[in-house]
Amino acid sequence: MVDNLNAWLDSALQTLLFIAGAPLLAGWIKRLKCHLQNRAAPSLFQPYRDLVKLFAKDVVLAEHASWLFRAAPYIVFGAMVLSAAVVPLVAVPLPASAIADVIVLAGFFALARFFQALAGMDIGTAFGGMGASREMTVASLAEPAMLMAVFTLTMTASTTNLSIAIRHILAAGLVLRPSFLFALLSLAMVTVAETGHIPVDNPATHLELTMLHEAMVLEYSARHLALMEWASMIKLMIYAVLISNIFLPWGIASRFTVAAITVGTLAVTAKLALLSVLLALWETVLAKMRLFRVPQFLGFAFLLALLGVLTHVILETAV
Amino acid sequence: MMPLDLVLWLPLAGVLLLALVPDHRIAGRINVAVAAATFAASVWLAWNVLRTGPEMSPGKLFYIDAFNVYLVALTAFVGMTTAVFSRPYMEHEVGRGRVGRQRMRLYHAMYQGFLFAMLLALTTNNMGVLWVAMEAATLTTVLLVSLYRTPESVEAAWKYFILCGVGIAQALFGTVLLYFAAERRLGAEHGDTLLWSVLHNHAAQLDPAVLAIAFVFLLVGYGTKVGLVPLHNWLPDAHSEGPTPMSAVLSGLLLNVALYALVRVKMLVDGSLHTQLAGHLMMGFGLVSFLVAGLFLHRQHDIKRMFSYSSIEHMGLMTFAFGIGGALATFAALLHMTVHSLTKSAIFVTVGHAAQIAGTQQIEHIRGLILTQPPVGWGLLAGTLAIAGFPPFGVFMSEFLVLNATMKSWPWLTVPLLLGLVIAFAGLLRHLQPMVYGIPPAGQVRVRANMLPVAVHLALVLWLGLSIPLFLSGWFEQATRLISGGLSL
Amino acid sequence: MHLSALNLYGQGILVSAALVLFTSFVMLAQTRIQPLIYAFAWQGALLSVTTALVALVSGHSHLYISALLTFGLKALLIPWMLYRMARRLHIQREVETVSHPSLIMLAGAVLVVFCYYVALPVAQLSTLVTRNTIAVSMATVLLGMLLMITRRAAVAQVIGFMSIENGLFFAAVASTYGMPMIVELGVAFDVLVAAVLFGIFFFQIRASIDSLDIDRLNRLSEKAE
Amino acid sequence: MMLAYAAVVAALLSGAVAMAADRFPPALRIGSFSLLGVSGAAALGAGILALLSDSRSRAQLPFGLPWLSWHLRLDPLSGLFMAMVGISVIAVSLYGPGYVREFERGVHTPHHAPSDGAPQPAVHHSLAALGLFTGLFVAGMLAVLLADDAFVFMIAWEIMSVSSYLLVVYQHHNSTSRQAAFIYLLLAHAGALVILLAFGVLAGSAGSFTFAAMRTAHLSPVWASVAFALALIGFGMKAGIVPLHVWLPEAHPAAPSHISALMSGVMIKVAIYGLIRFVFDLLGTPQWSWGLATLTIGTATALLAVLYAVQQNDFKRLLAYSSVENVGIIFMGLGLGMIFIATGHPTIGAVALLAALYHCLNHSVFKTLLFLGAGAVLYRTHERDLDRLGGLIRRMPHTALFMLIGCLAISGLPPLNGFVSEWLTLQAALQVSVLSSGVLRSIIPVAAALLALTTAIVTATFVKAYGVAFLGQARTRHVAHAREVSIGMRAAMALLALLCVALGVVPTLVIRLINPVTRNLLHLGPAGATVRGWLWLTPVSPHVASYSAPLVVAAMASTLLLAYVLLHLRRRATRRSQPWDCGFGGLNARMQYTSTAFSQPLRRVFAPVWRTEEQVSLPAGSADQASGMRHQLHITDWSWPALYQPVGHLVLVAARRVGRIQTGSIRVYLAYSFFTLLLLLWLIT
Secondary structure, three states: OHHHHHHHHHHHHHHHHHHHHHHHHHHHHHHHHHHHOOOOOOOOOHHHHHHHHHHHOOEEEEOOOOHHHHHHHHHHHHHHHHHHHHOOOOEOOOOHHHHOOHHHHHHHHHHHHHHHHHHHHHOOOHHHHHHHHHHHHHHHHHHHHHHHHHHHHHHHHOOOOHHHHHHHHHHHOOOOOHHHHHHHHHHHHHHHHHOOOOOOOOOOOOOHHHOOHHHHHOOOOHHHHHHHHHHHHHHHHHHHHHHHHHHOOOOOEOOOOHHHHHHHHHHHHHHHHHHHHHHHHHHHHOOOOOHHHHHHHHHHHHHHHHHHHHHHHHHHOOO | OHHHHHHHHHHHHHHHHHHHOOOHHHHHHHHHHHHHHHHHHHHHHHHHHHHHOOEEOOOOOEEEOHHHHHHHHHHHHHHHHHHHHHHHHHHHHHHOOOOOHHHHHHHHHHHHHHHHHHHHHHHEOEHHHHHHHHHHHHHHHHHHHOOOOOHHHHHHHHHHHHHHHHHHHHHHHHHHHHHHHHHHHHOOOOOHHHEHHHHHHOHHHOOHHHHHHHHHHHHHHHHHHHOOOOOOOHHHHHHHHOOHHHHHHHHHHHHHHHHHHHHHHHHHHHHHOOOOHHHHHHHHHHHHHHHHHHHHHHHOOEHHHHHHHHHHHHHHHHHHHHHHOHHHHHHHHHHHHHHHHHHHHHHHHHHHHHHHHHOOOEHHHOOOHHHHOHHHHHHHHHHHHHHOOOOOOHHHHHHHHHHHHHHHHOHHHHHHHHHHHHHHHHHHHHHHHHHHOOOOOOOOOOOOOOOHHHHHHHHHHHHHHHEOOHHHHHHHHHHHHHHOOOOOO | OOHHHOOHHHHHHHHHHHHHHHHHHHHHHOOEHHHHHHHHHHHHHHHHHHHHHHHHHHOOHHHHHHHHHHHHHHHHHHHHHHHHHHHHOOOOOOEOOOOOHHHHHHHHHHHHHHHHHHHHHHHHHOOOOOOOHHHHHHHHHHHHHHHHHHOOEHHHHHHHHHHHHHHHHHHHHHHHOOOOHHHHHHHHHHHHHHHHHHHHHHHHHHHHHOOOEHHHOOOOOOOOO | OHHHHHHHHHHHHHHHHHHHHHOOOHHHHHHHHHHHHHHHHHHHHHHHHHHHHOOOEEEEEEEEEOOEEEEEEEOHHHHHHHHHHHHHHHHHHHHHHHHOHHHHHOEOOOOOOOOOOOOOOOEOOOHHHHHHHHHHHHHHHHHHHHEOEHHHHHHHHHHHHHHHHHHHOOOOOOHHHHHHHHHHHHHHHHHHHHHHHHHHHHHHHHOOOEHHHHHHOOOOHHHHHHHHHHHHHHHHHHHOOOOOOOHHHHHHHHOOHHHHHHHHHHHHHHHHHHHHHHHHHHOOOOOHHHHHHHHHHHHHHHHHHHHHHHHOOEHHHHHHHHHHHHHHHHHHHHHHHHHHHHOOOHHHHHHHHHHHHHHHHHHHHHHHHHHHHHHHHHHHHOOOEHHHOOOHHHHOHHHHHHHHHHHHHHOOOOOOHHHHHHHHHHHHHHHHHHOOOHHHHHHHHHHHHHHHHHHHHHHHHHHHHHHHHHOOOOOOHHHHOOOOOOHHHHHHHHHHHHHHHHHHHOHHHHHHHHHHHHHHHHOOOOOOOOOOOOOOEOOOOOOOOOEOHHHHHHHHHHHHHHHHHHHOOOOOOEEEEOOOHHHOOOOOHHHOOOHHHHOHHHHHHOHHHOEEEEEEEOOOOOOOHHHHOEEEEEEEOOHHHHHHHHHHHHHHHHHHHHHOOOOOOHHHHHHHHHHHHHHHHHHHO
16 A cells, blocks of 8 residues: 555656656757757756746737637646656656556547647637648647557557556567567657657747647747647657657666666656757758648658557567 | 128119219219218128128129128228219319310219229129129220320320220130130039139149130230239320329229239139249239339329339239238238228329329429428328338338248349339439429419328328238238138238 | 041031131231221121031030120121221221231231140140130231231221130130120120220320321320430 | 337327427427427436346237237347437437427528529428427337337338438428438438348248347358348448448438437437347357458448548538548447457457447437537528638537537547547457457558547547637628527537536446446456446456546646646736737638638548549639639549449439330330230240
8 A cells, every 4th residue: 555655656756757857858959959050059948947937927818819718728738747647757667657548648649739729720810720720630640650659569568558568568678579660760750740840840930831839829928828838848758758668668667766766767868868869960950841741751650650560460479 | 692782783873873963063972972882881791701701692603702802892992082082183173174074974974883893803703704894994994094185195095995905805815715724624514614713613623734825815914904014004104194083093993903813813823733833924024013113213204104103013013922922922912902002092192182283293393292282292292101111101011021021932032122112212202302392383372182081091001001900910811821822821 | 636527517617717817817918998897897707607607516505696796796786887987087998008018927827826836735625626726716816916016097906906806706616615695795795885985086086186097196105205 | 118118109299299389389399399308318217227227128019910019128238229319319309499499480591592593481391390200200219229020120210211301301492401311211211121131131040020039040151141241231321331321411411400419419329229239139149250341341431431521611511421430430349349259259349349339329429419519500600611600609608618528529539438439449459469360460450540540530620610610700790690599408518518528537337337238248248347446447457458537537627726726826917919910910700711721731631532623713803812712622422423323323224225115106015915925825835
């Protein structure tokens, strides 16, 4: 009972860490990019400052913004927090991930997206609608790809419970799985698309016709905007953590000892840092692609994920 | 044999009486009265038979068994309701000046004459007299078909006359051969050997070869009157050009009686031949008629013509069912006879009113009936759904049984049957829906319509669809046993 | 049995049967209305003669009645009615063009053979002197139909119809020494009424399409518009 | 059982009462609909009792054929579906009285000119007909669920079809609904005959039409497959599987909205009931090939239908297509069930079947809700075209809220009910590794992937529908002045919305309720679905997968609350001003993204799926291009030209051919009978 309680406590803390860490990751990526594009880089903690500033401001609403517009940021943020809660960051077992498995995780993302898109359309500006439309298009391809990629894992571990699955892989030790290769690739592509990064979207731009994600939050200000931004940072972090902890789970703590936890924290930080370097490089070398090539990009991701599942079924399961 | 005499004499008296009454209004009333009296008598007769089993008249000239007694009742009933309908309808026609006073006399007299012929054909025990009655049925109706004297109606009447005449002539040849075969076996005590009862009792001894030939002639002969494709060509013309009450009784009664004759013959032939020849021939004709008529439905422009094709279709189905033989199919066919003639006559009544509302029989000019005159519109809709075999109407029950009988003995024939049903239904609905629904064009006027017969008929059909009353199913089962040679359900 | 084995009457019956068949062919060949009617009358007469002979041979008295009936009806009354009608409609001299008359003749001949072939089992069954006449009567019936099919004049069709009736009657007499009396009477009555109705129809048709060419009665059809 | 009778009788009575409505309109509003409500309540009660008591009660009525009286039976399976019918009917009975006022006023239809172009007065449709057929319709559906022999089943089935046809054609002043109704009745009749044939095959070997006899019948595998195929076609026709679905998006929107709700929400469920009854109950153990067929069809249906749905601009058509898509998902569940059962994994099969049943329940709730909502919009604005709506969230706040819940639910978003059933379906699909057949192991994951794709597009669809209709600014005057609908109509929607939430939050209780059904069909129950108490939903085993909706809701609520409180510690003013819109000024309604525009990217992506005729025309000499530009878009279903037109053409050609034989020349006719005679004579000798 006690360690059960411990476990819950741990998962709560882990979630907090997750939420708190998200801006840091964002800042780190931005910084790396600036260095790579040899621009003067903002501080690592710039995102925190932005958030604080936004929280402090007064809200400006469009005249005919409806209650939905105001409720959306909270719901989006809440959905992201919940998703963060079920993804093991530094330690398995994570009892919280029994509440909601990967499918529910995808569900949370969809929920957030649903409200974000609606919020975008609420004011009735052309950009809002455009952003919503494009976001839904991209998502309708990215979401299944992501699910498929994760299904590779869940079918390998024959469970959809993330922490159990990761523990299973951890226990299996180093096994080269062709299916994971495909899954990893597609998950990476999905991550780029879902978190609004080049080549699908450019988080830096407000160039009207190119933006996806930004277009939906155009009308937001102050705390609402802050919540939205933070939520998207958390989302990025979730994807990053998923990739790192599923495909190279080593170092993640499987017991609640201080040592183990510390190791886990260090490990995950290292992994994320490394991953962000890759992302930054990727963003620097590539250019944003035309919107109508995005579906092909994601279609490819979907295909890869499907290949992953199929190779798993065909090659890796004993008949 | 009191009721039987009444059943026959009443209409005969009606002929003479109506031939003398000059005023068509009074005549119409008398017509209704006589028909009603006949119906009462027929019910009495049916009741007797139900109580005391088959009856043979003293001269052995008439024989009432379970098979024909309910047809007698049915015929008298439809005759009555149609008479009720025909009174306002024909008055309207006279009002529109389509018919003169004189011809109304002819009309009423011949109406009763036709009923008499039908009842005679049903009740008689003598194959020869049966033939005479069938011929008489043609002769009485042929002048009514050309009642309006339009070129079309005359043409229709001529075709009706010639084709049915020739056809019926074949039937007579068949009858002669039947007599011949009988006489060879049963010796020549004259008169008796043509009695159906006698023939049926000695069917087994009759010579197969002769009966086969005889059956062919009788099939072609009576089949022409049943309206089997390709002998059907007179039917749509006669139905569409004659006055609507005539169409109602032709579809509702004449076809039935012709089929009745055919089945009687089949019973004899089956008794003699021990092959399924008769059955197979009937199945073939039935199926062909069923399918072809279904296709014809798609190309109709005249509302009465369309429904006459639907009659052909259903006659085909019944012939098919009788052809299958066996208890289930026969029961189904008998039931279908009943519900079809009730429904179809109801439909023709409604159609008559619809045509008067629109002032034409052209389908594309009949529109939005349920907005112009709701009772007629709904009546037409209900009737068509009923005839198309939608439950809870009785037609569904009989078609259900036919399908299952087929499924039992000829599984693969269910496919063409289903196709036929769907095609026919599509044909009906595509024409029906615009007539019933939509915005009525200018110039459609309400008419004095007596929808009582329709209501009664459809109510009966509905009742039969929900549950068959015991006495009726009792008749059907006896009849089934008679026809299918002792097989019972 | 061999022909010579029959008595004179029997041979007479066969002869008249042959003549009846012959008259059918005559009608088939005859394109003018008036002679057609005459031929029809002759057929009726021959029919009644045959009936009388059969009555003589078989000694069925009621056959005499039907012989008289036939004579009165089919040899006198109906032809006379038709004749009068033809006069009043001024068509008695009308000649109609029949396509391929020789072909039709041939068809008729084939029909006779066919009927013989069909009627064979029946004939073998019979013990009457008149057994092969069944084939003849069947042929008469079918020839009548052929006549109706090949002719466009309404009158010709009626005659065809009536000759079918003749064939039937002939069959009844020849194969079974006649039907029961009541049937005979009923049939005769029907035929009479039919003849009257035909008369009425001539005028109706004349009134509607002022011609008696039944090929012009083709308003009602299902042909694609 | 008594309750079930009561339900049917009440429905019939409500029809009978409505007969008076033409003279006395309140008869329909008050009498008929309250009786309908009673009927619904009774049905719901009967269903739930049957589920709880897990009992089978039989009865025979002295109707029908002398040797085949009507057999009735109420068991958990029919109970479950009866409950569904009950729920929807209750909602409709609340909703109807408000909605039918429109018909009392007589219908002016601004946008549908009558087919013949005649000047059109207000058409007064018969209220009596509306009420009567509604009653018959409901009674028919209930009777189908009660039937225990093929005869009653067919009768009830056809009554259901015909009455719904009469309701579809009810607004017959516009030709579109006449067309729709025609197609509908035709296909319905064809389907019914196919079903009849399927029963015939069973009865042939059973020797009787009672279901009891059919259960014991032993068919050869071939005949069993034939029966299955026939049943799949027949019931699928009604449920609207691709490509037999064409009638559905035509017919459902054409009916009055509360009827559309019943048809889409419940009637197609009755069809699915028929299939389940036929396959799982009467046919005995399924073969895996059947499962594969069902799964494939289901997947294709779901994906294609949703792709059509996302392109619709007519609110009700969109909903109808989404019904087809949901039927697809249900069929996937059934297919998986058959596969797992046939391959000897009944527990997993039970999960799949459970998922299908659960989805039936969910869909019946939220689709009814959505149609009622669309009806409410239609009622106030006389608009079905999304591109003419907009901004309704401010005009009709309550309706908007309920619709939002409906959209969330149908998009399968946690924690609402739609999500649960899709989650279960996916869970079942993920158990593929237990199968030995390589084919299945590789096909099922693909199906799962496509299901995921489908749900994603559904989300897009409903974002579009909701966003365009309820958010932004009003696009037409009608819409700008719309008012909230009557309390009754709102109550109906509120009820359903509440159910959506409830079914989503406590799935375990619902599953406990449904369990008897699967247990009876498969003679066992999903072992672990609720082993860990009401809090945890663990379909296969706690270790494999678990979902705790209550906790999710709790966590969500607490997070939201926390965030809100933290952010509102210090009271700060919120200022209203012009939207920024990247600095462009002068925002107006025509600048908004339309529904056509919204779905344009998807249209590009999946172009070959539709027959799109798109043209952008620019009239010459128009001063500014933007205003002169016209954009026309027609999107049609492939299955029309591919499947139906050829058949129709074939029939007509055949008819013309046959027509030739009837030349009108009497001599030809005589020749016919002549040669018939000769032929027959030649045949017999």
